Amino acid sequence: MSEHWKIPASRALRADGLRVADIDTSAKPGFHGRKKDGEQLLSERSKVLAALQEKLYANGRSGDNRSVLLVLQGMDTAGKGGIVRHVIGSVDPQGVDHAAFGIPTAKEKRHHFLWRIRKALPRGGQLGVFDRSHYEDVLVVRVHGLVPEAIWEQRYAEINDFEQELTESGTTLVKVAMFVSLDEQKKRLRERLERPDKYWKFSPGDIDERAYWPAYQQAYQDLLDRTSTGHAPWYVLPADAKWYSRLAVTELLIEALEKLDLNWPPANFDPAAELRRLDTA
Ligand code: AMP
Ligand code: MG
Secondary structure, three states, X not given: OOOOEOOOHHHHOEOOOOOHHHOOOOOOOOEOOOHHHHHHHHHHHHHHHHHHHHHHHHHHHOOOOOEEEEEEEEOOOOOHHHHHHHOHHXXXXXXXXXXXXXXXXXXHHOOOOOHHHHHOOOOOOOEEEEXXXXXXXXXXXXXXXXOOHHXXXXXXXXXXXXXXXXXXXXXXXXXXXXXXXXXXXXXXXXXXXXXXXXXXXXXXXXXHHHHHHHHHHHHHHHHHHHHOOOOOOEEEEEOOOHHHHHHHHHHHHHHHHHHOOOOOOOOOOOHHHHHHHHHOO
């Protein structure tokens, strides 16, 4: 932590009891400083994150089965892709298991909703990233009634069981729900329509989804109330300021990795003997 964080990001962003309707999407919980302080700090903390991730990867190479999985949820334009590019982009790609979840394919639809998720879980030593996740199955699926209520209703419990199983088998979950305001989303969608280099991020359906904003808010509320657990808590991230959201996720990942208390894996050879051999090789 630095002087700019008065409390750890994990404490500042905990979802407990929070009302989605009350989220100030421009707030910077826990952080005291200006944008330039945040950007400066991000460049320093990215190096800390990269060093910790290298240790996780090294341990994985030596058989440690532990992993960290960052789960990113948020409405269109919330900045999920920016987190992947700018936060995860600062670590060694060899140690990253990235997966993005879109509309299920015909094959995926024939399986249980967790089928495609299980296939994408990080291997030991990896930093996994889910850009959208199994939570879409209680968000877009619920909001648009893509399955009957009796089906999505039971998914909250299924997700909690699944995540408990995951944490017990050595995966630390870092679940981040990103929130932008309806106005900020409009600004970002406009930019996607005005800049040819951003067209690729736009889908006409993104505009239609805006009409469902209240239904999404309710779905997010239930998601936080029902799936923020002791073993896998949700963090609620105000995301109007991109520099803040990137810094905050960096801090959450650093905290999660520090908790693993990683050391460099010991040599499975005798370094002194190998050095002597090298001298005469
Ligand atoms: P993007 O993240 O912009 O590539 O968009 C992916 C789209 O896939 C979003 O509109 C999601 O709501 C949608 N999506 C993701 N998972 C599911 C799911 N399980 N069922 C239906 N739509 C989904
Ligand atoms: Mg999109």
